[in-house]
Amino acid sequence: MNDAVKSDNILLEVRNISLSFGGVTALEDISFDIRRGEVRAIIGPNGAGKSSMLNVINGFYHPQQGEIWFDGKIRHHMRPHEVAKLGIARTFQNIALFKGMTTLDNLMTGRIIKMRANILWQEVWKGPAEREEVEHRQRVEEIIDFLKIQSIRKTPVGKLPYGMQKRVELGRALAAESKLLLLDEPMAGMNLEEKEDMCRFVLDVNEQFGTTIALIEHDMGVVMDISDRVVVLDYGKKLADGSPDEVRNNKAVIDAYLGVSHD
Amino acid sequence: MTDTFPRRLIENAEKFSERPAIREKDLGIWQTWTWRQMRDEIFDFANGLSTLGFSRGDKLAIVGTNRPRLYWGICAAQCLGGIPVPVYADSVAEEMRYVLEHAEASIVLAEDQEQVDKVLEVMSGVDRLKCVIYDDSRGLKDYDHSFLHDFSEVQESGRRLAQEKPDFLSREIELGTGSDTAIILYTSGTTGHPKGVVLTHDNVLITSLNSARMDNLTEKEEMLSYLPLAWVGDHIFSYGQAYVTGMCSNCPESEATVHSDIREIGPTYYFAPPRVFEQLLTSVMIRMEDAGRLKQRMFHAFMAVASRCGTDILDGNPVSLSDRILYTIGNWLIYAPLKNTMGFSRIRVAYTAGEAIGPEIFDFFRSLGVNIKQLYGQTEAAVFITAQPDGEVYADTVGKPSPDVEVKITDDGEVVYRSPGVFQCYYKNEKATHETKNEEGWVMTGDAGYFDDKGHLKIIDRAKDVGKLKSGALFAPKYIENKLKFFPQIKEVVALGRDMDHAAAIVNIDLDAVGNWAERNNIPYSSYQELAGHPRIYEMIKSNIEQVNRDLSEDSVLSGCQIRRFLILHKELDADDGELTRTRKVRRRIIAEKYGVLINALYSDAQNCHVSTEVTFEDGRKGTIEGDLRIEDAQVFESLRKAG
Numbered sequence: 055m056n057d058a059v060k061s062d063n064i065l066l067e068v069r070n071i072s073l074s075f076g077g078v079t080a081l082e083d084i085s086f087d088i089r090r091g092e093v094r095a096i097i098g099p100n101g102a103g104k105s106s107m108l109n110v111i112n113g114f115y116h117p118q119q120g121e122i123w124f125d126g127k128i129r130h131h132m133r134p135h136e137v138a139k140l141g142i143a144r145t146f147q148n149i150a151l152f153k154g155m156t157t158l159d160n161l162m163t164g165r166i167i168k169m170r171a172n173i174l175w176q177e178v179w180k181g182p183a184e185r186e187e188v189e190h191r192q193r194v195e196e197i198i199d200f201l202k203i204q205s206i207r208k209t210p211v212g213k214l215p216y217g218m219q220k221r222v223e224l225g226r227a228l229a230a231e232s233k234l235l236l237l238d239e240p241m242a243g244m245n246l247e248e249k250e251d252m253c254r255f256v257l258d259v260n261e262q263f264g265t266t267i268a269l270i271e272h273d274m275g276v277v278m279d280i281s282d283r284v285v286v287l288d289y290g291k292k293l294a295d296g297s298p299d300e301v302r303n304n305k306a307v308i309d310a311y312l313g314v315s316h317d
Numbered sequence: 318m319t320d321t322f323p324r325r326l327i328e329n330a331e332k333f334s335e336r337p338a339i340r341e342k343d344l345g346i347w348q349t350w351t352w353r354q355m356r357d358e359i360f361d362f363a364n365g366l367s368t369l370g371f372s373r374g375d376k377l378a379i380v381g382t383n384r385p386r387l388y389w390g391i392c393a394a395q396c397l398g399g400i401p402v403p404v405y406a407d408s409v410a411e412e413m414r415y416v417l418e419h420a421e422a423s424i425v426l427a428e429d430q431e432q433v434d435k436v437l438e439v440m441s442g443v444d445r446l447k448c449v450i451y452d453d454s455r456g457l458k459d460y461d462h463s464f465l466h467d468f469s470e471v472q473e474s475g476r477r478l479a480q481e482k483p484d485f486l487s488r489e490i491e492l493g494t495g496s497d498t499a500i501i502l503y504t505s506g507t508t509g510h511p512k513g514v515v516l517t518h519d520n521v522l523i524t525s526l527n528s529a530r531m532d533n534l535t536e537k538e539e540m541l542s543y544l545p546l547a548w549v550g551d552h553i554f555s556y557g558q559a560y561v562t563g564m565c566s567n568c569p570e571s572e573a574t575v576h577s578d579i580r581e582i583g584p585t586y587y588f589a590p591p592r593v594f595e596q597l598l599t600s601v602m603i604r605m606e607d608a609g610r611l612k613q614r615m616f617h618a619f620m621a622v623a624s625r626c627g628t629d630i631l632d633g634n635p636v637s638l639s640d641r642i643l644y645t646i647g648n649w650l651i652y653a654p655l656k657n658t659m660g661f662s663r664i665r666v667a668y669t670a671g672e673a674i675g676p677e678i679f680d681f682f683r684s685l686g687v688n689i690k691q692l693y694g695q696t697e698a699a700v701f702i703t704a705q706p707d708g709e710v711y712a713d714t715v716g717k718p719s720p721d722v723e724v725k726i727t728d729d730g731e732v733v734y735r736s737p738g739v740f741q742c743y744y745k746n747e748k749a750t751h752e753t754k755n756e757e758g759w760v761m762t763g764d765a766g767y768f769d770d771k772g773h774l775k776i777i778d779r780a781k782d783v784g785k786l787k788s789g790a791l792f793a794p795k796y797i798e799n800k801l802k803f804f805p806q807i808k809e810v811v812a813l814g815r816d817m818d819h820a821a822a823i824v825n826i827d828l829d830a831v832g833n834w835a836e837r838n839n840i841p842y843s844s845y846q847e848l849a850g851h852p853r854i855y856e857m858i859k860s861n862i863e864q865v866n867r868d869l870s871e872d873s874v875l876s877g878c879q880i881r882r883f884l885i886l887h888k889e890l891d892a893d894d895g896e897l898t899r900t901r902k903v904r905r906r907i908i909a910e911k912y913g914v915l916i917n918a919l920y921s922d923a924q925n926c927h928v929s930t931e932v933t934f935e936d937g938r939k940g941t942i943e944g945d946l947r948i949e950d951a952q953v954f955e956s957l958r959k960a961g
Contacts, residue, residue, distance in 0.1 A: 195344035200455075205573035207345065247935075258456065 064123075065090045065234055065266050066111065071120035073106055073290075080106040081117065082290045088234065093260050094268045095281035097301075099310060102287040104270045105147060108236050111268070112144055113137035125233065138167050143232035145223045147239045147270075153212030157203060157222050158194065160211055164229025165190040197225050200262075201255060217248035224255060228263070235259070237269040241276055249273065253280050274311075278302060286310070320495030321518045323396040325560045327490070330356035333536050333563040339385045342570040342578055350385065352563065358472070362386075363393035364486055365475030369424060369448060369466070373398035373492070376420050376501070380404045380413065380436070381428025383542040383555070383568045386452045386468055390426040391556060395499060395518075397489050402501045402513070403547035405899050406432065407892075409937065412511075414439035416503050417446060420513060420744065425449045426468075430456040433465070495519040501744050502549050504696045505898040513744030514549075514696045524699040524738035525557030527720040531704065532666045536563030538586040539663070543568075543575050548900070549696040550670070554588050557699075579660030587667040591674035592901070594689070596829075597659055598678050599805050603833050619647035620684075627652075627684025632708050652685045661687050668692050668704070671900065673776075673795075675803035676712035683710065691715050693774060697753065697760055698722075699738030703774045714773035724774065725759075731780045732762045765793075782905070784815035790877025792820065797878060798903070800868065804861045805830045806854075809890050809897075811908055813916060814878055819953075821919040822883040823912065824858055825890055831857075846944055849885045855949055858885060862951045870954035879953040882919050884926070886912075887944045893933045915946065924948055 067087040073080045081103045088094045096104050109115040111122065113134045122129045124140060132140075143164070151160050168190065169176075175183040198204055201221055206214060211222055220240060227235055240256065241249045257280055259265050271277045277284060278298040286293040286307050294304040301307055319325050329338070329352045338355040340347050350358065371377065377394040379401055381387050391401040402420045404413055406428065413435050417425070423445050427433045429452065436449050448464040450471055451457060457465065478485065499518040503511040542555035555566045564586065569578035605616055626640040636644075656662050661682075667689045669679075674691065682689050688707070693715035694700035702724060705716035718724045722736035735758045742750040754760045765783050766776040777783065778795040786792050794812035797820065801810045808827035814820035828845055831854060835842055842848040866879040890896040895907050909916065911930065918926035929943035 192344065195346075199344055202571070204345075204570045205577070208577070250936075261458070262455075 063089050065125060066268075067123040068107075068111070069121045069123070071107075071110060071117045071122070073103075073110060073115055073117040079290050081110070081287075084120075084287070084290075084292050086285045086292065086295055088266060088268055089283075090266055091260070091264055092266060092282040093256070093280055094266075095277045095284045096268065096270050096287065097272075097274070097277055097284060098287035098293070101289070103290045104287055105238060106290075107287065108144065108238055108268070108270060111137075111234075112142060112236060135167070138230065138232075141233035142236065143227040143230040143234075144236035145220075145227050145238055145240060147242065149216075149219050149223055151211045151219060151223055151226070154210055156208050156210055157206050157214075157225075158198070158208065160222055161194045161197060161225050161229045162190065164226035165194065167230060193231070194229055197228050200228075200258070201225050217244050217251075220244065220248075220252065221255070224252075224259075228259060228265075231263075233266060235265050235267045237267060237271075239270050239272065241271060241273055249276060256280060320522065321395065321490070321493040321497065322392055322499065322522070322556075322560055323490045323493060325522070326352075326356050326359060326392055329560065329563050336536055336563060337565040338559070338563075339388065339566050339568065340582075341385050341568040342574070342581075345570075347567075347581070355385075355389070358386075359389045359392045359396065360479070360486055361472040361475040362389055362468070363396040363475065363489075364478045365471035365473070366393055366399070366424065367397055367485070367489075368474045368478050369450075369471065371397060371399055371424055373489075375399045375424070376402050376422045378402045378404055378417055378420065378422035378425045379546065380406060380425060380432045381452065381546065382406050382572065383544075383546055383551070384428055384452055385568055387426060387428060387546060388542075388556060388566070390450075391500065395493070396486060398493055398497065400498050400501055402503070403552070404503070405505070405545055405547045407545075407899065409893070410435045410438045414442055415510060416513075417443045419510075420501055420503075421445050423447050427451050429453040433457060433460070493518070495522070498741070500552065502547065502552060502696050505900050505902075512746055512749055515741040515744050516699055516738075517741060520699045520738050520740065521553065521557045522561065523721070524701055524736070525553055525561040527737075528553070528701050528704070529558050529562050531706070531720055532586075534558060534562045534564060534586060534666075538562065538564035538665075539582055539584045540564060540566050540586045540588075541569065541575070541579050541582055541584045542566040543572075543578075544588065544590075545899070549700055550588060550694070553700045554586075576660070580657070581660075583660060583663040585663045585665045587661075587664055589667070589669055590671040590900075591669050591678070592672070594669060594674065594678050594682060595805075598681055599827070599830055601655070601659075602805070603830070606833075606837075616651055619643075619651040620681075622647050623652065623684035624680060627686065628680060628710075631683055631686055631688060632710070648686070656685055656687065661685075664688065666690070670694055670715075672902075673799040674712065675799075677803065679712040692719075693776065695760075695762060697740045698734060698736055699740070701738060702732075702734050702736070702762070705773075709771070709773070711771075711773065714769060714771070714775050716774065717772055718774075726767055729780070730765045730767070730783075732764050732766045732774065732776070733759045734762065735759050786814055786820070786877055787816060787818050788877060791875060792878045793875060794905075796875065797822070797865065797869070797880070800865045801861065806834070806857060807861060809903065811890075811903055811905065812878075812880070813919065817920060819881040820878045821916075822862065822880045823908070823915065823919075824883055824885045826854060826858070826885060828889070845889060846887045846942065849887055850944070850947065855885065855947060858883070859949055859951055866951060867954050870956050876956035880951055881953055882948055882950055884915060884919065884946050884948045886915075887928065887946055888930060888932060888942050891932070893935070894931070918948055 064087045069085050071084045072082050098104050110117050113132045241252050260267055284298055284301045285295045288310045293306045294301050319328050334353040335351050337349045338352040340349045377399055379387050379390050394401040404416050425436050427436055427449055433451050450466045450468055452468050454467055495518045498515050499521050500516050501513045503513050544551040559566050567582045569575045622643045626636045629636050664687050670692045690705040690710050692704035693702050701719040703716045704719050722734055724734045739758055739760055763780050764776050765778055765780040766774055769775050778793040782794055784792045792814045797812040798810040801807050806827055809825035811823040826849055862880050869879050870876050892899050914928055915926055926946050929941050931939055931941050933939055
């Protein structure tokens, strides 16, 4: 997928984004792009502005400067649900599921933006609403099968272990059948085995559904293994951008991660 | 009567045409195939197999969990006069290589990517292997497809062949006879390499028919197919008896969903090894501890009623009117809802076998009205040697000889039998065949046992494991181990003592039960190892052992084998490390080699012992666990009755 450089191969592009909260500059003149079908990683030390970047793409924050191009069109001041409708789904660093609802119901909420029947039809639960529900359930069951979470289908999410909740959250994002999937630290707080499983799922999603993925991750091993290209942020600035190997050997990146000697 | 499985399939497709033959839960919904549909699926696949060059006498290895297509593979191979060879789904690549090579498999039918990967890993060493057929295509898109085939594509080419040569398959089926080899089942083997047990169509069909008649099984039964495909029990229950009676086998969605799937199906006929019943009882008890006080009191009050009269009601014995009324109320309030939770509402007949079952566990389920019975069987006998008839069920026996089976006890105390189910031979192992089966067809079971005065067989232990202590007193390790394993907090035990001064034990605690107890008692722990070394756990296990010692002291024959010293092992015994067989039986020789240091320490005065053990993780990597283990003494009791 790396060889695709034509501009119509670019799914999302951010140009000269600057974001500040009062006097604090979170992002400063950041530009990069995400190509169709790639796994794109955003890395950086704590406070580098990674999550802010995702929030900007997601429409949760509105940058003071810069442009966001998605699917060949420029985007103006959109709210998160409008962005979701465009085809961008995400997961959160600190899990944002409906804890009292079952895995199945949580996944079904991922389909809400796809539902066409209006609230009245859904209330009556007949005709189009019922047919639609069956369709959505079918899709959700495929995701349950894909993520191998059949055994927790009817379990309230709050009762599940952390690693499983992360998986359910990925499932909900998948249910939206987005063009671009944003994953905010999908492997944070997981043990080795859970991380390996999650990597497998991320790669499978990318290969099997052809979903473009942008992810933030701290675990460098994971990032270098599964991403096609990496962008590195530090204190709101872009340090480097390129293939995992290029980034790994970039002096500025090494300095930011390992520190610089002062003698 | 029809004498091969393919003919049985044709007959069932006529007789039970629209009745369900097999179900599978897929994408959250139970998908059903009727006998007619199943016949068509199997025939398509059989034709497809022949286009891949599979013919009479060839072996089809089948690897995976209980999926309809894998069961169809068994019958499809038999249609062509080929021999299916199921392989345990959890066997590691090396184990799989041995079976594929030894059985001379020419085609493998694998469930999914995981199994395909294992086959590919060992493929280079297996000469005759031509290709692999897979059921689930997930993740296999980028594999080299020159020798990989999708199951439905094979069926598709089968359909094309059927159009060109419509009577090809029926002619092939006509060629089969009852004395043809139907299947080769590899036994897990407590020692050495697994052995391939060769069974004919007659062996499996006649045994299935006899046992189905004994329990009046009909086409209306529902059963859950969740035990390993390669195990003879599953082959008889899910395949043999299903083809004989026309009943429906149900394949759960995955291993992890068995508990919820069994509720949805509500089987009428059920088989589970004792540990499944044990786990169920443990989980019921753990969950009851979390219930409200009213519920807890109701539960305990009515369970007392059930244990007083439940088994008598089940067996049709006379019971007082007041007890009957109480039991009926108990049934409304407790027993029926509880059975429903466990998925046992509709059970007519349930069997358990493989290991001894704890009397409390056995009585618990029977008092609820679940008709669990015990049977005694072997792969070499196509399962059935003895079984308990309705109304004659006891926790400590394995029942009377099954129909057409002769059982006798040799002078050495070993159980031997002869039956229509007796295997032909061990595949390519004449020596072992002669050691096990004599010219008159009597088979040595290797188990020591005797008939009690009710005419029921009682098994003590493996004949070769029954030994003597240095003092000359009888030592039956398994008997002691089973007694200890009946405590919920003990998962596995290895009893030692042959040719020694006294008996000793290595204990594995049950992480579920003990972990729950630890949480309740505010004992923090981070791992199995830490919990296993906790002084209070040692105290608990010590009191269990002393209770068993007290019981043993009352036994005139076995009072000598009370346990004097024990330790709790720092890791769980695991089949991946070779310590247990795939069916979770202890491998004594391997444990003696691996834990020699511990065993020496048990027979010294040491209070501590340092040990480091290599372990194999699920993905095949290796690591070591080490630690200092405490060794405790346990009290022994004076023999109450003098031997003699």
